[in-house]
Amino acid sequence: MTPDPQAARTSLERMRVVKNVQLTEGVGLVVFDAPRIARQVRPGQFIHLRIARDAAFILRRPFSVHRVRGDLIEIVYQVLGVGTRALSLAAPGEVMDAIGPLGTGWDVPDDVTHALLVAGGLGAAPLGMLAEELSAHGVAVSVALGAPTGERLVGRELFESVARRVVLCTDDGTVGRAGFVTAVVDALLVADRPDIVCACGPEAMARTVCEKASAAGVPCRVSLERLMACGVGACLSCVVSTRTGQKRACIDGPVFWADDVVWESVDASCWRGQG
Amino acid sequence: MGVRRCIVLAWTGVSMDVDMTVEVGPLTLRSPVVTASGTFGSGREYADFVDLTRLGAVVTKGVSWDAWPGNPGPRIAETASGMLNSIGLQNPGVEAFIESDLAWLATQDVPVIVNVAGHTVAEYVAVAERLSAESSVAALELNISCPNVDEGGLAFGTTCKAAAEVTRAVRAATGLPLIVKLSPNVTDVSEIARAMEAEGADAVSLINTLLGMSIDTVTWRPRLARTVGGLSGPAIKPVALRMVWQVASRVGIPVIGMGGIMSAEDAVEFMLAGACAVAVGTANFVDPAATMKITDGLESYCRQRDIPRVADLTGAIVAQRTGER
Numbered sequence: 001m002t003p004d005p006q007a008a009r010t011s012l013e014r015m016r017v018v019k020n021v022q023l024t025e026g027v028g029l030v031v032f033d034a035p036r037i038a039r040q041v042r043p044g045q046f047i048h049l050r051i052a053r054d055a056a057f058i059l060r061r062p063f064s065v066h067r068v069r070g071d072l073i074e075i076v077y078q079v080l081g082v083g084t085r086a087l088s089l090a091a092p093g094e095v096m097d098a099i100g101p102l103g104t105g106w107d108v109p110d111d112v113t114h115a116l117l118v119a120g121g122l123g124a125a126p127l128g129m130l131a132e133e134l135s136a137h138g139v140a141v142s143v144a145l146g147a148p149t150g151e152r153l154v155g156r157e158l159f160e161s162v163a164r165r166v167v168l169c170t171d172d173g174t175v176g177r178a179g180f181v182t183a184v185v186d187a188l189l190v191a192d193r194p195d196i197v198c199a200c201g202p203e204a205m206a207r208t209v210c211e212k213a214s215a216a217g218v219p220c221r222v223s224l225e226r227l228m229a230c231g232v233g234a235c236l237s238c239v240v241s242t243r244t245g246q247k248r249a250c251i252d253g254p255v256f257w258a259d260d261v262v263w264e265s266v267d268a269s270c271w272r273g274q275g
Numbered sequence: 276m277g278v279r280r281c282i283v284l285a286w287t288g289v290s291m292d293v294d295m296t297v298e299v300g301p302l303t304l305r306s307p308v309v310t311a312s313g314t315f316g317s318g319r320e321y322a323d324f325v326d327l328t329r330l331g332a333v334v335t336k337g338v339s340w341d342a343w344p345g346n347p348g349p350r351i352a353e354t355a356s357g358m359l360n361s362i363g364l365q366n367p368g369v370e371a372f373i374e375s376d377l378a379w380l381a382t383q384d385v386p387v388i389v390n391v392a393g394h395t396v397a398e399y400v401a402v403a404e405r406l407s408a409e410s411s412v413a414a415l416e417l418n419i420s421c422p423n424v425d426e427g428g429l430a431f432g433t434t435c436k437a438a439a440e441v442t443r444a445v446r447a448a449t450g451l452p453l454i455v456k457l458s459p460n461v462t463d464v465s466e467i468a469r470a471m472e473a474e475g476a477d478a479v480s481l482i483n484t485l486l487g488m489s490i491d492t493v494t495w496r497p498r499l500a501r502t503v504g505g506l507s508g509p510a511i512k513p514v515a516l517r518m519v520w521q522v523a524s525r526v527g528i529p530v531i532g533m534g535g536i537m538s539a540e541d542a543v544e545f546m547l548a549g550a551c552a553v554a555v556g557t558a559n560f561v562d563p564a565a566t567m568k569i570t571d572g573l574e575s576y577c578r579q580r581d582i583p584r585v586a587d588l589t590g591a592i593v594a595q596r597t598g599e600r
Contacts, residue, residue, distance in 0.1 A: 010323050012564070050561065056355045058508055058561050081353075099563060227351050229358065229560040232323075234316035236336075236362050237351040246344060246365060251320075264347070274353055274498070 010099055010232070013037050017094045018072060020087075024151040026079045027122070028088050032096075035071040040101050043130035044223060044255045047075070047100035048231035051090070057082045061275065062228050062250070064126035065101065067158065076125040076154055080275025099231050104255045106130045106198055106221055114140040116194035116218075117159075118209045120181050120201025121147050124154040126223050126254075127200055131155075135162035142192045143167070146181025146201070150174035165192065182208040189216040196221065199258070210258035220258035224249055227274060293577040294584040295570075297331065299529045299551050300477035301452045302414055304331035304386060307546065307585055308570045311533050311556030312337055312390035312416060312456070313362065317376035318383065324563035328384045329570055331552055335376065337392035337418045340401050342368040346423060352489045352498035357508030357535070358557060359487050361423040361501040364392050369402050373409060381411035388414045388454065392421065396431075396441050400448045407449040415451050417442060417476075420458030420483035422505045432458040432483075435470040442474040454531065457481040457522070459511075464518045465525040472526045480531035480554065481522060482515045508557040509535040516548050523549020523590060537561070539572025546588035 015032035022028050037047060046064040051057075061083045067074040079088050090096070108115060108130070115134050117127045124145055134141050143159040146169040153175060159166050167184050168176025177184060182205055188194070189212065199209040200223040213220035226238035226249040238249035241262040247253060297307040309332040315321055318333040327333060345365025352359045366372065372389075380387045389406050393399035399417065406412050419432035419441055431441045442455055455471045457464055459482040468479045484505025489498040497503075515534020523530045532550030535557065536542050542553045558565035577585050 012324070057353055058356060058557070059353050059358060060561065227349050229351055229360070229557075230314070230320070230563070231560075232316075232320045232563060234320040234336075235314060235351075235360070235560060236345060236365050237348075237360065239345065239348065239350070239365070 010102060012097050012099055014095055014097050017090050017092050017096070019092060020090050022088070023076070023154070027152060027154065028077050028079065029066075030075050030077065030087060030090065031072050032075070033071055034073050034098070037065070037098065037100055038068045038071050038073050041065045041068060041073065041129075042101065042105035042107070043133050044105035044107070044126050045101040045103050046126070046254065047073070047098040048102055048228070049087075049098045050096055051083050052086050055082070055086065059083070059229055060099070060231060061087075062102075062231060064223070064254075066125045066128040066155065067132070068129060076122060078122050078275065084275040102231055103250060104253055106223075106255050108134065108196055108198065108221070112139055112196045114142070114192055114194045116142045116144070116185075116188055116192060116197045118144045118181060118185055118197060118199045118201070119146065119155070120205040121152065122154060123199075123201030123206070123223070124159075127198060128155045128158050130198060131159055131162050140164045140192075142188055142194060144169065144181050144184050144188055146170070146205070148172065150176075181205065182212070185209055185212045186216075189213065189218060194218060199223070207263050210261065214259060221255050222258045222261065223255045224253055224261070291578055291581065291583070293574050293582065294586070295574060297551050297586045297589075299454075299531060302332075302386065304552060305329075306331040306570055307552040308542065308566055308573065309388070309531065309552055309554045310334050310559065310566060311554040312418065314556040314559050317372075317380055318385070319376070319379050321559065321563055325567055330385050330566060332386040332388045332413060333380060334388045334416055334554060335372075335380070335390055336366055337364045337390045337421065338366050338369050338372045338402060338406075339364065339392045339394070340369055340398045342366065342371065347500040349498060349500055352504070354487070354489055354506065355510060357506055357510030359489055359499055359504040359506055360484070361499045361504035363423045363501070364418075364421055366392070369405050373405070377409060377411055386413035387411055388416050390416045390418050390456070391445070392418045392424075394424070396444050399441050400444050403445045403449045407451050412451060414454055414477075415445070415449060416454040416456050416480060417445055418456050420456050422458070422460060422484060422486045422503070423501065429458055429460065432467070433461050435467055438467050439470045439474050442471055442476055446475040452477045454478040454480050456483055458483050459514060459518055460486050465521045468522040468526045472528050476528060478529040478531060478551075479522060479526065480533065482511070482518050482534045485511055485514065507535065509537050511535045512541060516544055519545055519550050520548035520592070536569065537565070539569050539576055542569050542573055543576055543588060546585070547590070547592040549590045549592070551586070551589050
């Protein structure tokens with residue numbers, strides 16, 4: 001199921017910024033001209049982006065690919081620190097390099113007929129490509145999309161264009177149902193009878209979705225986020241505890257089978273100022 | 276100075292082969308550029324980006340007798356011009372290391388230096404003995420300077436007595452070239468280095484990371500799960516360079532210099548300060564091909580200045596007229 005991470009050769013690609021716009025306060029969409037990555041990337045994979053040279057921050061930042069259009073790849077990002085702030089200021093024409101595509105993709109089994117995608121906030125980013133690809137392969141797609149407020153429902157148009165059903169949830173009730181996206185998962189598991197669930201979002205949300213899927217007996221894939229340095233499996237910064245030991249989010253993940261994950265209390269605040 | 280300037284002026288762009296080989300005690304390396312332990316996995320992870328055969332050596336991640344799970348996350352925090360880590364020497368144990376990582380490395384044409392970790396003197400000795408039975412190991416690097424484990428690690432590296440004890444025991448247990456990796460978290464690193472020389476170490480490598488911390492001002496919590504961790508990256512380069520210079524001028528054994536080397540010019544500085552070889556660490560995270568660029572840059576630095584052998588840079592620092600050397 002999971003491709004051998006050593007089998008796929010990765011390399012650097014120099015990518016030109018084609019477009020960089022603010023979607024809402026603190027959330028941006030950047031489009032890169034990246035023909036090789038665009039050709040190779042599978043849904044759920046990410047790129048490890050070097051945003052600036054000669055800056056006081058030196059580490060790359062991992063971003064999942066939201067969508068591919070020809071030679072162009074789309075990245076949705078949240079401004080969380082010096083790196084993403086610099087990214088938000090990048091002008092069209094600027095060149096950055098990325099390692100990638102990296103990591104396991106969603107790798108949904110071929111015999112799936114109905115998939116339920118559950119996204120919280122920026123967790124919608126890696127699910128965009130997946131929704132398109134599943135839909136193109138005739139898989140029925142349901143999407144539960146949650147965000148703090150209506151403006152932050154990332155990928156709403158994309159999901160609405162390809163999914164059979166999209167349920168929107170906002171914490172403040174500005175759009176769709178008021179409350180967390182996890183509240184609609186049980187009903188969708190019953191109503192749509194999905195044979196797979198794919199979840200991404202804040203760790204507490206993702207965990208709840210995984211537990212609900214498990215309780216319903218539906219296999220579940222989950223994409224997890226960790227602070228990351230190398231991106232190629234060397235530094236062991238991004239480990240995720242699993243039933244078969246410590247795994248690296250960068251090359252053994254970021255997408256895992258939910259039943260393999262040993263959930264820990266990951267403090268979401270660790271990303272503040274570190275993005 | 277005058278002579279060198281004349282040579283530079285006389286250089287006309289004719290390509291000259293620079294001899295990149297360096298001697299590190301009993302080891303002859305084809306390049307002075309090696310990898311820093313813990314930043315390069317076992318080399319395999321970088322094989323898509325790096326021609327391993329052009330490295331002086333691959334220095335592997337730290338290996339202990341049993342598997343170590345490492346520390347809880349977050350394990351890293353980014354800081355100004357650097358990063359903190361508290362990985363905690365996560366490794367699969369020496370047997371698993373030999374079966375997978377070392378077996379793969381043995382098929383690559385590059386010397387392998389294995390970084391040896393332990394909780395106790397007996398564990399260091401056991402790992403060193405086990406690795407000595409493997410023909411594909413070129414040398415051992417004794418890790419007595421990891422700040423991220425409770426027992427062993429740094430505890431062995433901060434006093435001459437403890438450092439000498441573990442080095443003496445490992446020296447007696449292995450015929451392989453023995454490099455001792457030193458901690459900067461001491462009052463006088465050259466004193467420890469001299470003790471290592473007295474115990475029969477073939478070389479010393481320095482510096483390991485500097486103890487540091489970072490606090491989230493919203494939650495008031497440390498950013499690292501283990502509160503403190505090791506600082507690396509360009510932020511530490513001046514400190515590392517000073518320590519390499521101090522040690523190189525006070526020991527007779529070779530010094531492998533490291534600490535924030537990002538460019539060929541950084542590597543040149545370490546060699547001028549007295550390093551026979553240089554290790555590249557955090558730079559691998561920034562640019563996975565960093566070791567290759569630094570190797571190329573070192574070569575062209577020497578070629579442009581008509582320096583026939585890269586080893587000629589070692590210790591070639593020009594003393595300040597009023598300074599001490």
